[in-house]
Amino acid sequence: MTVSAPAKSAARSTKQAPLPSALRVGMSRTGIELKGFFREKQAVAFVLTLPAIMLVLLGSIFRNETAGHDVSVGALFAAGLIGGGVMSTSYQNLGMSIAIERDRGMLKRLRGTPMPGAAYFIGKTCLVLISTIAETVILIVVGMLVDHLQLPHSAERWWTFIWVFILGTITCTLLGIAASSVPRSARSAMAVITLPFVVLQFISGVYVPFTFVPPWLRDVASFFPLKWICQGLRSVFLPAQAASLEPAGSWELGRVALVLTAWAVAGLVLCLTTFRWQRRRDG
Amino acid sequence: MVLTDEAAVRVGDLRKRYGDLTAVGGVDIEIRRGEVFALLGPNGAGKTTTVEILEGYRHRDGGTVSVLGEDPQHAGRAWRARIGIVLQLATEGESAELTVREIVRHFASFYPKPRDADEVIGLVGLSTKARSRIHQLSGGQIRRLDVALGIVGDPELIFLDEPTTGFDPEARRAFWALIGELSGSGTTILLTTHYLDEAEALADRVAVIADGRIRATGTPAELGGRDARAATVTWQDDGERRSTQTSEPTRVVAELGARYGGEVPGLTVTRPSLEDVYLELIGGQQ
Numbered sequence: 161m162t163v164s165a166p167a168k169s170a171a172r173s174t175k176q177a178p179l180p181s182a183l184r185v186g187m188s189r190t191g192i193e194l195k196g197f198f199r200e201k202q203a204v205a206f207v208l209t210l211p212a213i214m215l216v217l218l219g220s221i222f223r224n225e226t227a228g229h230d231v232s233v234g235a236l237f238a239a240g241l242i243g244g245g246v247m248s249t250s251y252q253n254l255g256m257s258i259a260i261e262r263d264r265g266m267l268k269r270l271r272g273t274p275m276p277g278a279a280y281f282i283g284k285t286c287l288v289l290i291s292t293i294a295e296t297v298i299l300i301v302v303g304m305l306v307d308h309l310q311l312p313h314s315a316e317r318w319w320t321f322i323w324v325f326i327l328g329t330i331t332c333t334l335l336g337i338a339a340s341s342v343p344r345s346a347r348s349a350m351a352v353i354t355l356p357f358v359v360l361q362f363i364s365g366v367y368v369p370f371t372f373v374p375p376w377l378r379d380v381a382s383f384f385p386l387k388w389i390c391q392g393l394r395s396v397f398l399p400a401q402a403a404s405l406e407p408a409g410s411w412e413l414g415r416v417a418l419v420l421t422a423w424a425v426a427g428l429v430l431c432l433t434t435f436r437w438q439r440r441r442d443g
Numbered sequence: 444m445v446l447t448d449e450a451a452v453r454v455g456d457l458r459k460r461y462g463d464l465t466a467v468g469g470v471d472i473e474i475r476r477g478e479v480f481a482l483l484g485p486n487g488a489g490k491t492t493t494v495e496i497l498e499g500y501r502h503r504d505g506g507t508v509s510v511l512g513e514d515p516q517h518a519g520r521a522w523r524a525r526i527g528i529v530l531q532l533a534t535e536g537e538s539a540e541l542t543v544r545e546i547v548r549h550f551a552s553f554y555p556k557p558r559d560a561d562e563v564i565g566l567v568g569l570s571t572k573a574r575s576r577i578h579q580l581s582g583g584q585i586r587r588l589d590v591a592l593g594i595v596g597d598p599e600l601i602f603l604d605e606p607t608t609g610f611d612p613e614a615r616r617a618f619w620a621l622i623g624e625l626s627g628s629g630t631t632i633l634l635t636t637h638y639l640d641e642a643e644a645l646a647d648r649v650a651v652i653a654d655g656r657i658r659a660t661g662t663p664a665e666l667g668g669r670d671a672r673a674a675t676v677t678w679q680d681d682g683e684r685r686s687t688q689t690s691e692p693t694r695v696v697a698e699l700g701a702r703y704g705g706e707v708p709g710l711t712v713t714r715p716s717l718e719d720v721y722l723e724l725i726g727g728q729q
Contacts, residue, residue: 274555
């Protein structure tokens with residue numbers, strides 16, 4: 161792959177220079193997305209450390225509680241907050257940033273250039289992956305220091321961790337892109353995109369242990385992906401006997417994969433059918 | 444390069460409706476290659492709708508459109524690489540935390556044969572700001588950055604939608620010089636504006652649009668028969684201002700010269716300004 165710029169004179173002398181590939185422009189987008197994101201220092205600090213701060217707080221408040229079966233409260237919250245963190249960087253931050261870029265006319269300007277549409281999404285996806293990994297690593301390190309969180313101790317658990325993490329990130333990324341088209345303006349994006357996420361965090365086992373959630377709210381949560389991401393992560397970070405605390409009495413990993421895949425497909429269809437490069441009033 | 448199509452832009456009977464509102468009601472425009480063409484009109488006249496159809500942002504309801512030999516509605520990336528668009532609203536760029544050079548280089552990466560980023564930054568007068576972050580720029584500097592992003596792909600045709608709105612007079616003059624340079628290098632430019640002095644200073648030809656229709660097309664000097672209109676000769680006579688309308692101002696001035704035996708006190712000869720003609724063209728329809 162010729163990533164370095166070709167000699168200008170050679171490129172100019174040819175009559176029809178080839179258009180740069182979507183992958184190459186996507187890498188260029190990734191660079192600009194990362195610079196734009198990581199230079200907003202306060203926003204970065206907020207996004208990357210919020211789950212870790214929540215873990216310290218929740219772990220301190222519920223220190224004397226036990227979830228039963230020798231399950232540490234710290235590990236319980238850590239698993240939930242990793243899940244919430246995945247959805248926060250992918251669904252929430254991504255959805256908000258696209259809504260703002262659309263409202264400011266940045267998407268419209270990009271659409272007026274020969275940039276391939278796919279390159280924009282490559283850039284966003286790479287940013288989501290990198291920021292989600294960074295945030296998760298911070299969370300796990302803090303959990304290990306403060307709450308005696310233990311890393312997965314078998315290859316099988318690592319494998320579960322990896323596929324739940326990646327599938328969850330892909331699903332929430334697609335849903336974030338789809339959700340970005342719902343708000344009419346950047347100002348309403350906060351409410352439209354964040355509200356459902358906050359509600360889901362309370363009923364899906366992020367801020368409140370899932371066993372404490374009333375059964376009817378658990379049923380509601382079961383329709384959405386966050387509950388399944390958190391459940392998959394509990395199977396990674398909690399002792400095997402904790403499976404009996406789950407409503408189903410087991411980790412249901414097959415169902416986790418099924419539900420997340422179904423949401424990913426739904427998200428993809430929504431993205432392909434509803435994504436707009438311009439504001440609504442721009443026609 | 445083989446020119447298969449003499450005209451850069453050819454529009455025939457273009458129509459666009461939004462519900463009951465007719466935004467564009469049968470517009471014909473032809474822009475030659477290398478020409479600077481200004482589309483003048485009041486707000487809501489159909490300027491932006493017309494231009495956005497040419498840019499491929501909107502679909503038309505009727506008529507024919509050819510831009511650089513292709514229909515914008517179906518044109519792909521290769522066509523987009525040949526045009527440059529500067530939208531009406533100044534944006535804060537990709538992100539306020541990027542530098543001018545970073546964002547210009549980034550946009551250059553979209554094109555098959557872009558101009559050199561630093562050369563483009565110099566052209567828009569932002570060389571001293573190349574390392575500055577976008578949030579440190581003034582409104583006029585951001586607008587010039589918008590232009591840099593529009594031209595970095597080395598386009599054959601540039602769309603400038605109200606490029607100098609909100610500029611101070613000095614910035615506007617500097618911007619005009621930039622447009623002159625681009626035009627001098629053979630780039631075709633379609634400009635929309637509601638500043639008449641801007642159209643007069645920059646455009647080879649002007650079209651006045653009102654209520655979705657072209658009211659007149661011509662060079663700024665001859666628009667609406669301006670050159671053939673009666674001139675007004677005024678002079679000072681015994682402390683009193685006198686004036687006369689004439690189609691032969693030279694003869695009137697010669698007669699006055701003979702009458703006063705030399706210098707005519709307070710002599711002026713004026714023709715209707717572009718603004719007079721413009722107001723008449725758009726006013727007659729409202």
